[in-house]
Amino acid sequence: xxxxxxxxxxxxxxxxxxxxxxxxxxxxxxxxxxxxxxxxxxxxxxxxxxxxxxxxxxxxxxxxxxxxxxxxxxxxxxxxxxxxxxxxxxxxxxxxxxxxxxxxxxxxxxxxxxxxxxxxxxxxxxxxxxxxxxxxxxxxxxxxxxxxxxxxxxxxxxx
Amino acid sequence: xxxxxxxxxxxxxxxxxxxxxxxxxxxxxxxxxxxxxxxxxxxxxxxxxxxxxxxxxxxxxxxxxxxxxxxxxxxxxxxxxxxxxxxxxxxxxxxxxxxxxxxxxxxxxxxxxxxxxxxxxxxxxxxxxxxxxxxxxxxxxxxxxxxxxxxxxxxxxxx
DNA sequence: ACAACCAGGTTGATGCATCAACTATTCCTA
DNA sequence: TAGGAATAGTTGATGCATCAACCTGGTTGT
Numbered sequence: 001x002x003x004x005x006x007x008x009x010x011x012x013x014x015x016x017x018x019x020x021x022x023x024x025x026x027x028x029x030x031x032x033x034x035x036x037x038x039x040x041x042x043x044x045x046x047x048x049x050x051x052x053x054x055x056x057x058x059x060x061x062x063x064x065x066x067x068x069x070x071x072x073x074x075x076x077x078x079x080x081x082x083x084x085x086x087x088x089x090x091x092x093x094x095x096x097x098x099x100x101x102x103x104x105x106x107x108x109x110x111x112x113x114x115x116x117x118x119x120x121x122x123x124x125x126x127x128x129x130x131x132x133x134x135x136x137x138x139x140x141x142x143x144x145x146x147x148x149x150x151x152x153x154x155x156x157x158x159x
Numbered sequence: 160x161x162x163x164x165x166x167x168x169x170x171x172x173x174x175x176x177x178x179x180x181x182x183x184x185x186x187x188x189x190x191x192x193x194x195x196x197x198x199x200x201x202x203x204x205x206x207x208x209x210x211x212x213x214x215x216x217x218x219x220x221x222x223x224x225x226x227x228x229x230x231x232x233x234x235x236x237x238x239x240x241x242x243x244x245x246x247x248x249x250x251x252x253x254x255x256x257x258x259x260x261x262x263x264x265x266x267x268x269x270x271x272x273x274x275x276x277x278x279x280x281x282x283x284x285x286x287x288x289x290x291x292x293x294x295x296x297x298x299x300x301x302x303x304x305x306x307x308x309x310x311x312x313x314x315x316x317x318x
Numbered sequence: 319a320c321a322a323c324c325a326g327g328t329t330g331a332t333g334c335a336t337c338a339a340c341t342a343t344t345c346c347t348a
Numbered sequence: 349t350a351g352g353a354a355t356a357g358t359t360g361a362t363g364c365a366t367c368a369a370c371c372t373g374g375t376t377g378t
Binding site: 003004005006007010011013014015017018020021022023024025026027028068116119120122123125126127128129130132134135136137138139140141142143144145146147148149155 | 162163164165166169170172173174176177179180181182183184185186187227275278279281282284285286287288289291293294295296297298299300301302303304305306307308314
Binding site for chain 3: 375
């Protein structure tokens with residue numbers, strides 16, 4: 001079962017391509033979002049999840065599950081978003097440990113103006129660069145890698 | 160030229176797949192590297208670049224170009240690495256503004272033990288999950304996206 | 319020679335991400 | 349029904365990333 005110590009040319013090329021893709025694309029999209037909406041990718045994710053919830057409110061742990069963040073990250077981030085007036089914390093009647101995170105009017109306005117702009121950037125820098133076949137290929141690639149990661153429970157960030 | 164406001168099912172699927180892939184794969188590989196070698200991805204990148212330089216030393220701006228980091232990030236990071244003894248700063252004779260970053264013995268030991276372990280993880284979680292055809296497809300996808308990004312000078316992070 | 323400009327780097331402030339430790343409540347089971 | 353385990357969430361410390369401001373030394377034009 002001796003595995004080669006280094007990557008082949010082709011393997012190396014693929015790995016480097018992926019790293020580069022990720023860095024450049026995410027960097028660009030994140031910077032656009034920040035510049036035009038004043039939101040970070042993390043802000044955006046929180047707001048999207050809340051705005052999709054029927055009442056604009058979610059329990060912290062639900063939000064944590066949706067974003068796949070660890071609870072501490074979530075808590076810190078919510079604190080900063082509360083300071084900026086995008087969301088509010090609310091206590092939970094039925095479970096006194098619990099906390100709700102609630103979209104404020106400001107937060108809803110923010111996500112509603114940010115979303116179409118963001119989609120436009122995703123389209124411009126990602127979708128438009130690829131053929132439909134490539135989009136599908138990427139889905140398969142991603143699913144293959146993620147499936148194998150899922151086999152090992154240690155792959156999930158500690159919650 | 161009216162562009163659709165939202166992504167189609169297929170487009171959304173591809174975008175979400177990419178985001179997920181990036182997060183899960185990078186997270187896992189970074190955590191493995193950190194746990195087994197005590198190096199962050201950023202450390203690793205700096206050390207690889209230095210160790211590939213003939214004399215284990217590079218001017219700061221060369222390192223910045225190689226990593227695509229902005230100079231301030233590089234400076235901060237080098238400071239932390241100096242504190243840990245992985246690299247050292249050295250002044251430049253021929254240009255008094257300049258600074259060299261030099262691999263220390265500790266740094267070389269670190270990268271030499273980390274590299275094969277890291278490669279093993281890349282193979283395990285990335286290469287082994289994909290067919291050669293998929294590796295090639297990913298290269299093409301990446302090149303297509305990055306090429307379009309390169310067309311707009313604003314896509315490069317500010318130096 | 320001198321001013322203007324530019325390139326190479328550093329610094330401080332702030333926001334973000336992760337880890338470990340902690341509190342408080344609820345659940346479960348002997 | 350008491351006491352321990354599990355769940356929900358917060359906090360503080362540290363490292364990482366980015367922005368703006370700054371310093372210094374080299375370059376260029378007149």
